[in-house]
Amino acid sequence: MYRRIIKPAADFTVAFLLFVILSPVFITLVILLWIYYRGNPFFLQRRIGYNEKPFSIYKFKSMKDLYDEEGVRLPDHLRLTKLGKWIRKSSLDELPQLINIIKGDMSFIGPRPLPVRFLPYYAERERKRHLSKPGITGLAQVSGRNHLPWDERLELDVKYVENISFRMDVIILINTIRKVVKQEDITLTPQIDSLIVLRGGERPVIKKER
Secondary structure (H helix, E strand, O other), X not given: OHHHHHHHHHHHHXXXXXXXXXXXXXXXXXXXXXXXXXXXXXXXXXXXXXXXXXXXXXXXXXXXXXEOOOOOEOOHHHHEOHHHHHHHHOOHHHOOHHHHHHHOOOEEEOOOOOEHHHHHXXXXXXXXXXXXXXXXXXXXXXXXXXXXXXXHHHHHHHHHHHOOOHHHXXXXXXXXXXXHHHOOOOOOOOHHHHEEOOHHHOOOEEOOXX
8 A cells, every 4th residue: 555555645745845845946956057057957868767668857957068079978077067066965956856756757765767778788686676666765875875886776676666665765765864964975976877888788887987
């Protein structure tokens, strides 16, 4: 009952109320980022959602659109701005995901949604992570966030899906708030953007930023 009725209803209600309450912050950031980037203040990317259905995730933009002479996008650490670092450290870049929750694409707590291009590389057990709506935060995020190896993160996601409960969600929420306040395990240039998908169907590996 909690998984199918209470959790979705609570997600929508709390997300809608937070969106209304935080609308002055939201509007201020939209205007500030629009001026700062001289254009669209949002970052949209196709991610894997519930039952492996793709959706567009919303975030506040933290990097400039910079390309080399051949039209290839420059590495993240060269595009990340000072303002972008601040909104990432404060986790304000995640604020637009309240819209994803209101739309029903996401939950507050669940496995973090990964880009669609990674779907062919999951092991069979790891695909179970998509039997729950993806979340803004999750068990993997409060257990080490981006510092965990790929396999460990996905295993924690599966364990969450297999054991969803009100108690677990409360514990994850409390730990998430604590980490945000203390700014623990925050990677300004996230490893998700550095995942390299190898040819031949091999597993993705994580390239560490230098």
